[in-house]
Structure formats: C-alpha cells, structure tokens
Amino acid sequence: MSSTSPQQPRRGNTRQRIQDVALELFAEQGYEKTSLREIAERLEVTKAALYYHFKTKEDIIISVFDDLTRPIDELIEWAQGQPKTLETKREILRRYSEAMAAGAPLYRFMQENQATMRELSIGETVKRRLFTLVELLRNDEGPLADQVRCVSALFTLHAGMMFLQHVEGDPEETRLAALDVATDLITRAHHGDA
Amino acid sequence: MSSTSPQQPRRGNTRQRIQDVALELFAEQGYEKTSLREIAERLEVTKAALYYHFKTKEDIIISVFDDLTRPIDELIEWAQGQPKTLETKREILRRYSEAMAAGAPLYRFMQENQATMRELSIGETVKRRLFTLVELLRNDEGPLADQVRCVSALFTLHAGMMFLQHVEGDPEETRLAALDVATDLITRAHHGDA
Amino acid sequence: MSSTSPQQPRRGNTRQRIQDVALELFAEQGYEKTSLREIAERLEVTKAALYYHFKTKEDIIISVFDDLTRPIDELIEWAQGQPKTLETKREILRRYSEAMAAGAPLYRFMQENQATMRELSIGETVKRRLFTLVELLRNDEGPLADQVRCVSALFTLHAGMMFLQHVEGDPEETRLAALDVATDLITRAHHGDA
Amino acid sequence: MSSTSPQQPRRGNTRQRIQDVALELFAEQGYEKTSLREIAERLEVTKAALYYHFKTKEDIIISVFDDLTRPIDELIEWAQGQPKTLETKREILRRYSEAMAAGAPLYRFMQENQATMRELSIGETVKRRLFTLVELLRNDEGPLADQVRCVSALFTLHAGMMFLQHVEGDPEETRLAALDVATDLITRAHHGDA
DNA sequence: CATGAATGAGCTTTCATTCAT
DNA sequence: GATGAATGAAAGCTCATTCAT
Secondary structure, three states, rough: OOOOOOOOOOOOOHHOOOOOOHHHHHHHHHOOOOOOOHHHHHHHHOOHHHHHHOOHHHHHHHHHHHHOOHHHHHHHHHHOOOOOOOHHHHHHHHHHHHHHHHEEEHHHHHHHHHHHHHHHHHHHHHHHHHHHHHHHHHHOOOHHHHHHHHHHHHHHHHHHHHHHHOOOOOOHHHHHHHHHHHHHHHHHHHHOOO | OOOOOOOOOOOOOHHHHHHHHHHHHHHOOOOOOHHHHHHHHOOOOOOHHHHHHOOOHHHHHHHHHHHHHHHHHHHHHHHHOOOOHHHHHHHHHHHHHHHHHHHHHHHHHHOHHHHHHHHOOOHHHHHHHHHHHHHHHHHOOOOHHHHHHHHHHHHHHHHHHHHHHHHHOHHHHHHHHHHHHHHHHHHHHHHHHH | OOOOOOOOOOOOOOOHHHHHHHHHHHHOOOOOOHHHHHHHHHHHHHHHHHHOOOOHHHHHHHHHHHHHOOOHHHHHHHHOOOOOOOHHHHHHHHHHHHHHOOOHHHHHHHHHHHHHHHHHHHHHHHHHHHHHHOOOOOOOOOOHHHHHHHHHHHHHHHHHHEEEOOOOOOOOHHHHHHHHHHHHHHHHHOOOOO | OOOOOOOOOOOHHHHHHHHHHHHHHHHOOOOOOOHHHHHHHHHHHHHHHHHHHOOOOHHHHHHHHHHOOHHHHHHHHHHHOOOHHHHHHHHHHHHHHHHEEEEEEHHHHHHOOOHHHOHHHHHHHHHHHHHHHHHHHHHOOOOHHHHHHHHHHHHHHHHHOOHHOOOOOOOHHHHHHHHHHHHHHHHHHHHOOO
C-alpha cells in the first residue's frame, strides 16, 4: 500500500499544491504576513522551488485568481447578453452566491485583504468586475436609496459568507438565508422604479 | 505655564501628529506596507522619536483605536440600558453611522485590513464590539433571514461609506441613503417577529 | 586610559571606513563579486549598518566617486578656460597623472570594471568626462593618426599605472616615465597640425 | 562533413551557438551580470542543455578563449623564433591588431572585465601571454621611457579598438591609424637603444 | 540531446527595535 | 523630547548546479 511510504515521489502536482497552500495561508494570515519561506516549509520544498513555478510572490496569487474567478467572468458575460429584468438580477445573485461558496477561501482573502488588493495588479481587475456587477444590478436613474440596495445586496452575500459563518451553524443554510435577503433587497430596489 | 510664551515652535502635539499621519498612511497603504520610517519621514522626525511616544508600532494603531472608537463603546453602553425596541435599534444605526463618518479613515482602515486586524491585539476587541452590536440589533429567535437582515444593516452602513463614496457625488447624501436602507432592513426584520 | 580598550568606541568615522573598505574590496575582487556581507564583516558591523549610511550598494561606489574624481572635474573646468596650446595640453596630462596617482585604487577599479561601470549610473558621467578630456587634447581637424595619439596619451597614463606597477620597481618613477611618453605623444600630435 | 543527409533541422551546432550567444552577452553586460538563464532563454533551450555541452559557466568562457586566442599563441610562437629586430616587432603589432579585429567581442570582453578575468582560471594565461608579448617588444636595458613606449604600443591598439570605435566613422580606418601610431611608438623605442 | 524539477547558498534590501547621548 | 548609530531577523529573489527521465 502507498500508505506508509514516507516520501511522496513528488508528482507533477507541485504547482497546484503551491497554489492551494498559498491561498490557505494568505487567507489565514494575510498576504504580506505570509512569507514564501512559510509556504515552502509547509510543502517541504525550498523557496527556490516556488520560483521555478512562479515568477514572483504576486504571480502566485494572480494565478489562483485566474483560476477561481472565471465563474464570475462567465457570469458577467452571460448577464450582459440578458435583458435587465428582475429575473436576470435574481439569477446574478444566485450564481454569484454559488461562485463565492465554491471559491470561499479566495473570497475571504479578497474581503480581508482589501488594502493589499489595491496594490496588487489584480486589484484593478477585481474592482472593475465588481463595478460591472453593480452596474448590471442597479437602475441608473432610480432613487439613491434603491441604488444603495443593489450594492447592499452584493455586500449582504459577502456578509453572509464572512461574518455569519463564524457564528451560526450550517454554512449552507446561512448562505441561502443571505441570498434570500439579497434577493429581497434587489426586488424592492426594482419595484422602486415604477 | 508655557501659555503666553510668544514662540511656540513645536507644541507638545507630536504624539497627536504621529497618530494622524500613521492613520492616514495605514488607511492608504495598509498596516504592514506602512513602515515607521515612512511615518517618521513624513513628520520630519526620526524613527527613534516615534519610540519616545509609543512603545511599538502596534501601540500606535491601538492608541488611535482607543481614541476613535470611544463613541461606539458609549453607544453600546447606552443601548444596553435601553429596551430592545425598534426605535432603539434605529437610534443605534443612526449613531453608528455618525461615528463612522466622524472616524472615517479608521473605519476604512478596519474594513480594508481585516486580515491584519485579526493578528493585532485589538482585533478581538473590535470583533467583540461588533458581535455585541449585532446582538443588540437582532432577534435571537426570529427567522434566520431576519437575523441576516440585522447583520446586513450594519454591513450596509459600511458599504455606503466604503464603496459608494468612490462612485457617487456627495458623501453625506450617500451616507444618509445607506442609513435609510439599513433602517429599512432593521424595520423589516423587526416586523418579521410578530 | 583608552589605550588597551579592546573595542573602539565607534567614532563618527564609520561612513568613511565603509568607503575605504568598499573601494579596497571592489578594486580587489570587482564590484559584483564583492558582497555587502563581506564589507560589513571586515568592518565588524552588520550589513544593516551599511544601509544606515548608504541607501544602496551602488550609492557606496557613487559616493567614493564623488570624492575622488573632483580633481578631474576641477582640471576640466580649468582647462576649458585656457587656450588650446601645447603647454595647456601638457599641463592637463601632468595633472591627470597626479589625480590618478592620488586616487589610484579608484582608477584601478574603473579600469578593471568597465563592464560594470557601464551599468552604473556613474558610468555615463565618467564616459562624458573622458570624452571631454580627449576633446581638450585633440585637434579636430588634424590627421586621424594624430587624434589617435591624443587618446593614446591618456591611455598611456593608465597603462603606466595599471600595468607597469605590477612589473617594475618604483611606482613614482614609472608614473613619470609614462607621463613623459604621453607628453611626447601629445607633442607629436600637436606638431602634425602645422 | 556530416554528409548529404537532407534534413538538417538542428545541426550539431548548439555548442557553437552557445559560445556565440554567451560571448555576445558577456561582452555586452559583463560576465557576472550575465546569467545562464539569460543565455538559455536567448537560445530557446533550457539551462540544463547548457550543462550538456559545458561543465560550468566558466567552461563556456574558457572554450571561447581557447578558440579565439589561438592566433595570439601562434603569433607568440612565431615571434620567439625570430630575431628581435624592429621589423619583427612591427610584424607582431600588425598581427596582433588583426587578431583583435577578428575576435573583437572577446577582446572587448577582456578589456572590460579585467577584474573578473583575474578570478577566472584563464586570467593567469592571458596575463602571461601579455607579458610575453611585452617581453618580445621591449628592450630590457633601454631607458624606462622606451619600455613604457612598448607597453603603450599594445595599449594603443586596444585604445583604438575600444575607445575610438564609439566616436569615429570607419572602424577599419581607425584600426589602421592606431596601428600606425603603435608602430611609430615601437620604432622610436627601438631607436632609443642606439 | 535535452528537459523538468528542484536545491543550497547567497544576494540586496527592509524592518521594527534599542540605547547611549 | 529627540537623535545618531546600530542591530538581528527576515524578506523576496536569483544563481549556478544537479539529476532522473
């Protein structure tokens, strides 16, 4: 059995392992407080090995991004081809909530390292994406309060994931509750138009 | 007393100036990316001078906290002596919104450096305070969605300050709109009880 | 009495000592092969101490330059105010030879690290200075061979210092012999005009 | 010849290509500042491929040397069989000048990386060769100035190649002018004997 | 003939912190 | 109330080199 073999034969999965461990540590301790030494140690490789797979520290987080935020990009692309109906908006929230659940550690990282994000080259990208989403949700000409509701709907999803999970029981249940509230917000914002 | 002495080249305000500049830079670039050298340089003093006034880097941010979050502490204290009526909750949101506006850079800092906050000794304090506030807003036994609404109300205030300010025009107007939405959320959560 | 005290009380001469040791090592081993660790060790301070006095490694060599090449700058300034007579040119060579003797290690460093010099920010400066000197020596419209003689005169001074010193006896005697040859070259180049 | 095989997709010229690119980069940026990664990248092979052809980085430069300095070795061997007449000396300069022109990048590299050369195992060889050449040119018992002239003659050839090429027009013309001046120097040194 | 993956040693640089003056 | 000088630790990164495949 492969069980007791002490040293894994380092298959071609090192790159993936780096991404996993890095995201884990970045989410846990923050980007700047996580050193490459730490990542390398946990993987039982040398720092130089990281540099074989990624050109810089920033490159590591970028690559994780590119992998985990594709669903959002696809969501945006899809949404831009739809009419701006209430049903479309509900679908956006539903899918966004799912994407967040799937890439939870990354979204937690983004939430908790906003200051860092701003310096990172991806910061701009993320911001633009968020703005686009808001644009797809809000009514440019409705009352200010309704516009706030749209932003708040997105933030509610984040709140649901980040904050409540530390408190309540079942994460999935909480996520759905947050999605309900967000949907409710968007619905009320939508009716405000008429 | 030094009162009427005509030359007042540098008053004993260095401590205050350090706090101001530090908060400014922390909010701008993040806590870890801001070095004491940078703070000292902008103040045109030496690093050692900082150490005359504060024992560590962490001490600086702690002292800023102690100054700027007192309103929240007072708010909590006040709220704990009140009945948990809807009116009380509205007042909590109103005051919280005001406190945030008054200490905007600090709240922005907290929002954007959550990962750092967790490592800092004040992190716990802040978290506790936030939990207490949520406790004061929510109905323990109401439906989950209503509980989410309470959290979301708080997050909406943050959203209003952080996100919208980069987009819309008048900050104060935006703040009030966010307060409206938050109040609306709490109101709906409250009615759900009955 | 301070006599036998083993550890020197580190007077305010550290900056100077860094410059001395750095130049010594740079000249001995080359710029890139000399690490800051090495310099620090020889001075019995930490690497960080070097960074208290100089912002970068390059800064160290720059500061040495600024100190040791001032005579050349003054020479150029003086020469530019003189008529381009043979006597002026002889004086240029004489003074240049003396400046080289005074700053021997630096000139040796420059001679032996030309590739490095080109990347350094001072490289341009040095090159410009050399060109200016050549300009002051040569006759723009004379035969090509005479122009070569002027360049060769300068190079002869370098040759005298760098190459011969490793071979012959008295450095000063060699220097003067080189100066003689250089002067001879310039004289012949000058007569070629007529 | 490797005969008439029709497909010659990559001939066994990799070794040669490595040498060419390496010399090019070494001359351009210096030996230490040029990394094997850089060389490999420009050749579109991996670093490991370099190690198939050469045992170490130093080996690469050594092999280039062995190829390009053979003319000098042959020149020395020839000269040692000749009488030390003026005509012999002129021939030495003539041939040396030609060898330099043929291997220009290498000689430029040597000129600009003297500090590095000293650490390299070939450094000694080169130095010895240069000394031998000087020995063949100079009159051991003549006046010091005449001995300087011999060294200076060699340096003038270098000066001609290195310095003037950046300034004047036709390189070949400049080379010949430098050769003229060098020959003149050696002639005068020779006459001094009598 | 060559690559993919990795290493160990070393580099320059920055940081928070200390302490005698 | 502050400075000048220094430190120890660590960071991100690069390099020449190795070796199984």
